[in-house]
Amino acid sequence: MPRRRRLRKIVAPPSFKGYKPYGHRRRNTDSIELNYEEYEAIKLADYDLMNHAEASVLMGVSRATFARIYETARRKIAAAFVECKEIKTVFGNATLQGNWYHCVACNARFTIPNMTDKAECPMCKKDKIEPIKTAEE
Secondary structure: OOOOOOOEEEOOOOOOOEEOOOOOOOOOOOEEEEEHHHHHHHHHHHHOOOOHHHHHHHHOOOHHHHHHHHHHHHHHHHHHHHOOOEEEEEOOOEEEOOOEEEEOOOOOEEEOOOOOOOOOOOOOOOOOEEEOOOOOO
16 A cells, blocks of 8 residues: 655645637647646746756655655646647646635635734635635634
8 A cells, every 4th residue: 555645835826727729720628637746846946947856845845755756846837738628737646835825706825814804805805705615624
């Protein structure tokens, strides 16, 4: 029996739900699911320019596990580009640092600082917010 997978630490969820290809003629209903931990690996390695050892410490996994997550993310993104498929973000095997919320009105994702008592969206100031569920809940 394999060991239970440890949850990967995610600093912030992606600020988008997905991407669609633009300008292709055929109607492709297939999509590729990019997990939050794969998004985080791409962000840390390619956007924040961290090496795999530094990024693996932030995500709470081994360097080899980080490399596997990163490779899977790269392959999914490449397949989506070549095959003109939509990319959708899904929670996957992750845990968010802090309490994150989603605004139903404007689709923003944010945390509520401990200093404020109001539970409202910082972008549109509406109170139609929902907590983002973690894999533990």
